Amino acid sequence: xxxxxxxxxxxxxxxxxxxxxxxxxxxxxxxxxxxxxxxxxxxxxxxxxxxxxxxxxxxxxxxxxxxxxxxxxxxxxxxxxxxxxxxxxxxxxxxxxxxxxxxxxxxxxxxxxxxxxxxxxxxxxxxxxxxxxxxxxxxxxxxxxxxxxxxxxxxxxxxxxxxxxxxxxxxxxxxxxxxxxxxxxxxxxxxxxxxxxxxxxxxxxxxxxxxxxxxxxxxxxxxxxxxxxxxxxxxxxxxxxxxxxxxxxxxxxxxxxxxxxxxxxxxxxxxxxxxxxxxxxxxxxxxxxxxxxxxxxxxxxxxxxxxxxxxxxxxxxxxxxxxxxxxxxxxxxxxxxxxxxxxxxxxxxxxxxxxxxxxxxxxxxxxxxxxxxxxxxxxxxxxxxxxxxxxxxxxxxxxxxxxxxxxxxxxxxxxxxxxxxxxxxxxxxxxxxxxxxxxxxxxxxxxxxxxxxxxxxxxxxxxxxxxxxxxxxxxxxxxxxxxxxxxxxxxxxxxxxxxxxxxxxxxxxxxxxxxxxxxxxxxxxxxxxxxxxxxxxxxxxxxxxxxxxxxxxxxxxxxxxxxxxxxxxxxxxxxxxxxxxxxxxxxxxxxxxxxxxxxxxxxxxxxxxxxxxx
Numbered sequence: 001x002x003x004x005x006x007x008x009x010x011x012x013x014x015x016x017x018x019x020x021x022x023x024x025x026x027x028x029x030x031x032x033x034x035x036x037x038x039x040x041x042x043x044x045x046x047x048x049x050x051x052x053x054x055x056x057x058x059x060x061x062x063x064x065x066x067x068x069x070x071x072x073x074x075x076x077x078x079x080x081x082x083x084x085x086x087x088x089x090x091x092x093x094x095x096x097x098x099x100x101x102x103x104x105x106x107x108x109x110x111x112x113x114x115x116x117x118x119x120x121x122x123x124x125x126x127x128x129x130x131x132x133x134x135x136x137x138x139x140x141x142x143x144x145x146x147x148x149x150x151x152x153x154x155x156x157x158x159x160x161x162x163x164x165x166x167x168x169x170x171x172x173x174x175x176x177x178x179x180x181x182x183x184x185x186x187x188x189x190x191x192x193x194x195x196x197x198x199x200x201x202x203x204x205x206x207x208x209x210x211x212x213x214x215x216x217x218x219x220x221x222x223x224x225x226x227x228x229x230x231x232x233x234x235x236x237x238x239x240x241x242x243x244x245x246x247x248x249x250x251x252x253x254x255x256x257x258x259x260x261x262x263x264x265x266x267x268x269x270x271x272x273x274x275x276x277x278x279x280x281x282x283x284x285x286x287x288x289x290x291x292x293x294x295x296x297x298x299x300x301x302x303x304x305x306x307x308x309x310x311x312x313x314x315x316x317x318x319x320x321x322x323x324x325x326x327x328x329x330x331x332x333x334x335x336x337x338x339x340x341x342x343x344x345x346x347x348x349x350x351x352x353x354x355x356x357x358x359x360x361x362x363x364x365x366x367x368x369x370x371x372x373x374x375x376x377x378x379x380x381x382x383x384x385x386x387x388x389x390x391x392x393x394x395x396x397x398x399x400x401x402x403x404x405x406x407x408x409x410x411x412x413x414x415x416x417x418x419x420x421x422x423x424x425x426x427x428x429x430x431x432x433x434x435x436x437x438x439x440x441x442x443x444x445x446x447x448x449x450x451x452x453x454x455x456x457x458x459x460x461x462x463x464x465x466x467x468x469x470x471x472x473x474x475x476x477x478x479x480x481x482x483x484x485x486x487x488x489x490x491x492x493x494x495x496x497x498x499x500x501x502x503x504x505x506x507x508x509x510x511x512x513x514x515x516x517x518x519x520x521x522x523x524x525x526x527x528x529x530x531x532x533x534x535x536x537x538x539x540x541x542x543x544x545x546x547x548x549x550x551x552x553x554x555x556x557x558x559x560x561x562x563x564x565x566x567x568x569x570x571x572x573x574x575x576x577x578x579x580x581x582x583x584x585x586x587x588x589x590x591x592x593x594x595x596x597x598x599x600x601x602x603x604x605x606x607x608x609x610x611x612x613x614x
């Protein structure tokens with residue numbers, strides 16, 4: 001396994017240290033003097049021990065050609081690194097580095113470089129001299145631009161710049177012909193440059209890289225930006241298998257999609273689409289199509305030609321038609337519509353077996369402000385319990401499969417299974433703090449959350465730390481339930497804690513609390529992260545819910561959990577994975593954890609006592 005993957009499992013060395021590992025002699029003297037005893041303080045000894053560990057790792061790397069200095073509290077890159085000219089793998093993730101020296105060009109044999117979770121505002125042009133580089137991870141920084149020299153990285157297969165502040169992607173990226181994964185989510189992009197996708201023929205002559213063939217690209221994610229259109233010649237991406245565009249401002253898709261001949265998953269949810277081109281029917285390998293939360297009134301009949309299509313999500317569109325041939329397609333296993341469309345289905349003599357009828361709930365502002373609030377109601381009696389399932393950073397609904405299995409298991413055991421499920425998704429990857437409107441004024445009637453002035457018009461950037469919009473939508477959606485269970489992992493886990501005052505139980509897996517110490521975060525500054533942390537902790541203090549946080553043995557996730565008030569039950573599992581929920585699901589443990597809490601809440605809704613045992 002690559003060192004960069006392993007770096008996700010290494011613990012922070014200086015979580016409680018007052019000094020960086022490269023403190024000067026004056027700094028040491030000041031701390032010793034402040035200690036008053038003439039003996040080194042605990043902070044000095046911790047810093048000294050950490051420095052020795054770092055120097056040892058650098059020394060060992062000369063023979064292993066691998067160096068992991070992630071989570072070491074570094075404020076700058078140790079200059080000794082640039083002497084390791086045979087180094088092949090380097091991780092500097094989760095530090096406090098704001099500047100990458102041009103001496104990085106000395107590492108000409110470098111194949112994998114991890115810079116995630118720092119404070120970089122730019123990359124040096126010299127990075128273009130790392131011509132052997134295969135993977136570059138820079139998510140969770142403050143990048144506003146990429147240097148044109150990135151186009152020289154001809155062997156690059158993975159470029160991840162998620163969660164930055166990029167306003168443009170240079171056309172030079174189009175020359176990366178070996179690129180397999182390009183992740184641009186959670187930035188400020190308004191358009192994808194023509195050459196980036198090898199398109200817009202009238203501009204090709206202007207590009208120094210000509211056609212710029214990205215024929216190897218398999219995954220392109222751009223969710224949570226401000227894209228208003230896509231280039232027409234996107235069809236050139238013939239190897240693309242997944243295209244994620246949710247949470248943008250797209251009004252149209254290119255008319256010719258047939259060139260995306262390998263596409264298996266297309267996510268265009270939560271945009272401004274008014275229609276879908278007929279050419280979508282030519283995507284013969286497409287298995288999943290997400291169109292929810294748009295302005296689509298008619299679907300093309302060509303959808304009926306898609307023999308591989310297994311799931312189609314249409315909720316939140318003003319649809320006038322729902323072709324019967326599509327509904328009766330034997331290959332379609334899941335079809336999501338909302339209650340406003342249900343009349344189209346009731347008219348069928350043989351409704352589709354995979355049909356999911358949902359209600360779009362909240363105040364009715366979703367079409368303007370975005371997000372996803374889909375309620376799936378129990379088929380039994382009116383439920384008194386609802387499970388709120390928060391989506392994680394990829395910006396799509398999850399937990400559906402697990403909750404469906406739980407319901408079936410409860411029915412098989414003759415248990416009460418009357419609970420509704422509310423799926424909530426932040427397609428903008430903002431940790432449930434932003435809407436489509438970005439920093440524009442909120443509607444003046446929005447309910448203020450703690451920390452926001454009540455009864456006044458609010459700018460989103462002033463109330464982003466408390467998720468005012470999502471909170472008011474949740475309040476409206478949950479007002480008729482006696483018991484509320486919130487579940488989520490990673491970003492979704494943070495949401496469960498942030499909105500815990502609205503719940504009676506919260507089960508959170510590996511949440512981000514202090515995003516200054518996390519690479520999985522939006523492209524924001526330290527002040528924003530501090531405000532978010534305080535708002536989340538304040539919410540937990542205020543909440544009367546039974547809150548349980550599950551994390552693995554990776555020190556990073558344990559550190560995040562330990563920041564929470566003592567009232568929170570923290571369960572540590574023997575796992576080094578941040579995707580703990582997925583791992584527990586594979587072990588068969590996750591279902592038991594969630595099912596037990598749901599059953600207890602159902603009993604409580606009927607007067608029983610809720611257990612405090614984890």
